[in-house]
Amino acid sequence: MPSLIGPQYLDLTNGSVVDKVTPDMLHLIHPYWNRFAPMDPLMTKILGTFLAMAGVLSFFGNGMVVYIFSTTKALRTPANLLVLNLAFSDFSMMATACPMITINLFHETWVLGPLVCDIYGMLGSIFGCASIWTMCMIAVDRFEVIVKGVAGRPMTVKLAVVKIIGIWVFSAFWTVAPMLGWSRYVPEGNLTSCGVDYLTQDWNPKSYLIAYTIACYILPFFLICYSYWFIMAAVSAHEKAMREQAKKMNVKSLRSSEDANKSTEGKLAKIALISISLWFLSWTPYGILNFMGFFESDALTPTISIWGAAFAKAGSSYNPVVYGISHPKYRLALRERFSCLVCGKTEEPVKSEISSEATIKEQETST
Helix, strand or coil, X not given: CCCCCCCCCCCCCCCCCCCCCXXXXXXXXXXXXXXXXXXXXXXXXXXXXXXXXXXXXXXXXXXXXXXXHHHCHHHCCCCHHHHHHHHHHXXXXXXXXXXXXXXXXXXXXXXXXXXXXXXXXHHHHHHXXXXXXXXXXXXXXXXXXXXXXXXXXXXXXXXXXXXXHHHHHHHHHHHHXXXXXXXXXXXXXXXXXXXXXXXXXXXHHHHHHHHHHHHHHHHHHHHHHHHHHHHHXXXXXHHHHHHHHHHHHCCCCCXXXXXXXXXXXXXXXXXXXXXHXXXXXXXXHHHHHHHHHHCXXXXXXXXXXXXXXXXXXXXXXXXXXXXXXXXXXXXXXXXXXXXXXXXXXXXXCCCCCCCXXXXXXXXXXXX
16 A cells, blocks of 8 residues: 555544445455545535536526427427537436436435446436537537538527437446446545546556547537637627727628628527536536546545536536526526526616618718
8 A cells, every 4th residue: 555645645543535445345345445534515515506406507507498498489490409408418417317316415425336337427428428529519500600600500490400429429428438347437536426447557447448538528628619710710700890980980880681691699608608618617527537537546535526526417417507598588588487586687688789781882982
């Protein structure tokens, strides 16, 4: 056993975090965790409270998004099928994970057995991967509409369904792989949660962790950044051109109905960007923790590890808040059904000032 010297090791006078592990789970516990004392009971309660609150917010928030988007005619568009898929994935993440991890936090170790550990790890993996790739598809759709415009590929119901099926098949592959022998699901952190084995130094789990990170984190992250880089550039260039032209013609605005729609698309892109940014802020720490185990970093403690996993799962509760605050049509539909849940103004947005060709010619003549 390594020397227990240095800040990375905790006082083991009260035993190890492994001491409470049930006999049927011992074969899944990596020896690395033997060096750490049990997590402070107060910290366990705080973590349990945090997850319970996130679970309730996710359950009702995403459930509300699914209900509103699926029952409101104005929101039943092909592109919004991706939003529905995202809400369903986020809803399922916390609806399945929160009860299990809460039970284990109460017992201060994993008590549901190896099979449920595998199921828990699989559910977290498939819903997490499905969420990020759904967000990626939302970003690509905004890119097609805003950057390419009429030259872009329009979103249809058929295309949206194909993308959603592809997302779930792709996610299922990476989820099932550990059950078929490529890596495995094991208890992590303070041993109340299960995830992919990132501590074993064999090539098998290492190769899976590398491939999974590229396929379900780095690649979609690159596509999202690429899409939004050009989206922001296109919107900025369009607005600048409109302002310069209006100034030359001495008019307040040159917006046509097409320009107004483009402005709306830009606002919706900002909503998606905020949602995606929150997702990455939630999952990036957990990804870093995985690679800390990959490189055998002694800074990886049970407390740090379990909080990283908790923040990753809690990320599923943010999206309904973003849509509830920022999406005009969603807010209007929410006001009609549950007015008590709406904060702030929900009036129909004022139409942009529209200048017809005749008006423009008139202004040109007067100048």
